[in-house]
Amino acid sequence: MRTPFQTIAWVDGHVKMLDQRRLPGSVDYLHLDDAAGVAEAIRTLAIRGAPAIGCAAAYGVAVEARRLRGAARDDFSATLAHAFELLAGSRPTAVNLFWALHRMRAVWATGASDPPATIAERLLLEAHAILAEDVAANRRMGDLGAALVPDDARILTHCNAGALATAGHGTALGVIRSAAAAGKRVAVFADETRPVLQGARLTAWELQQDGIPVTLLPDVAAGHLMARSRIDLVIVGADRVAANGDVANKIGTFPLAVLAARHGIPFYVACPLSTLDLSIETGSAIPIEERGREEVAGYGAETWAPDGVPVFNPAFDVTPAELVTALITEAGVVRKPDRASLRALVGSP
Amino acid sequence: MRTPFQTIAWVDGHVKMLDQRRLPGSVDYLHLDDAAGVAEAIRTLAIRGAPAIGCAAAYGVAVEARRLRGAARDDFSATLAHAFELLAGSRPTAVNLFWALHRMRAVWATGASDPPATIAERLLLEAHAILAEDVAANRRMGDLGAALVPDDARILTHCNAGALATAGHGTALGVIRSAAAAGKRVAVFADETRPVLQGARLTAWELQQDGIPVTLLPDVAAGHLMARSRIDLVIVGADRVAANGDVANKIGTFPLAVLAARHGIPFYVACPLSTLDLSIETGSAIPIEERGREEVAGYGAETWAPDGVPVFNPAFDVTPAELVTALITEAGVVRKPDRASLRALVGSP
16 A cells, blocks of 8 residues: 655655645645755654654755765864754654664764765665665554454544654554555544644545545544444554653643553554664653644634633653553564563663 | 623523634624524534523523513414424533423423413523522532632643633632632643633633633643643533433543543532433433534634544543542532432432
């Protein structure tokens, strides 16, 4: 199953990305030729989803290096170092961003005395590798996760953990796609996901493109659906998983996990290994981004919040590991994730 | 503390009501002179909140009877009976609507052979009584409930259970108002309450008018606030309470109750006795209204859901009695409400 859009790609020496701020009304692409443009695209949610912003950061470095490939080494180095900072400062919670920048920095470090044009080529190859590995990881997660999806499953998901959130196929939606491709009937319930409405604007649209049945609901209605026995499983993505298995994901994920536990409904998290951050002990140490008032106060030309009323707008919350039925990664499915099983998964001592 | 607006009133022979669809942008009043207009105002949420729609239904009958006061008895009776049906069909979940219509019908029945003009006067007096009793009940609930609010309380509320949802003062917000009036410092966190945004448009506005500190948040962020120990108590209103203490209230209430229980946070429900429906054994038998796609698909001139994607839009959910710390009514505070305590409260055998 191939989606009829491309979240991010390298085309003719620039970064091409689908402008997700304009979906579903317009399918428009951005063409970016420097790191500042890519950082701005990440910050303003033109591209979002932990794996996708990892790819975007990598290409942000690559496109900046290409732009500077004719510069003197000192200029090249100083400007490229600044690009890393810009990209690292674009969003704080999803660890894939820092993971990708770490890989790019390591590639730069291995041949820092080579000519800028050589370094630029090497960085582009690494960005290509990050993208290709993400697609492969999503396909593998899809295959592994599809085994957890019963036929006729009614599946609740939150935010968008689809092809739009990755280099392709998707994490949570990748599992659903793979289950559907394997011939299982599925019906998806998509939380609209306030305040930025990624569920309504992106997940509903993405599944509609694929012909997978999807029903949109306000986030507040998920508990009622579960109480009426109309959900068989919940599956979401992740922005960062701590060493103990705690999961930071889109705000509203934690309440779903609590509700799923109350109703005995499996709660699955699908994410690539690049989302694991074993350097952070527990979820309470994961930085939680707080975003602007305007996301909550209205939409487009409409404003509904009274002037002068302050807004609390955290973009993520933390789901304790105890509420996660299984973590689905490209290296395997980990039931009841904890410190030991996650260390074993990534092969660290 | 008096609010600078009037939710519903009888003025110069017609029903005057604040058009809550236009808040907070415009403070406009409707002037209605027949039952059909009142039923339409209830159906389209110009007036909403269980106690307020009880009052509206009563005045809907009264204004229709006044309109018909010069008619022949048969015409009067047939048209008034039709008005009862129209009003009863306007919304299904809040029991106050049926409770108020039941009172009005009983007044009509006691002197059905009197001249229409006499019946019309009697019905108007009953509507006035229902309104006055609601204000008095809210004040009493406020006093009783304020004792449960600690100083410096950080209070989470959902939807609007304020002066706008009642004849005045409010149920949940009435408790907060009374606590503030008693000198307690309070900080309110108001869930925006998708899809109709009563928290953003009404609660935030109403509390701002009163100078009570209020912060607006997306519904999905309530769990994160609780997990970070930033909420001391939750208080909401109700649309119908079953004999066993199960509470139907605005969609999204049940998840809050589950989250409050997980975090050991008291969960209070403030409602007048007119919201109790001892004829229904448990919450599962309470009819849950499902509303239109357009409420979820966009707002005003903006649409964000893709065309053709179906929407699930239940307006209420049911919170099991076990999750209710206490029910606050004008007849007393009932901790851990159940069948026996609710029967004792209303004095039924």
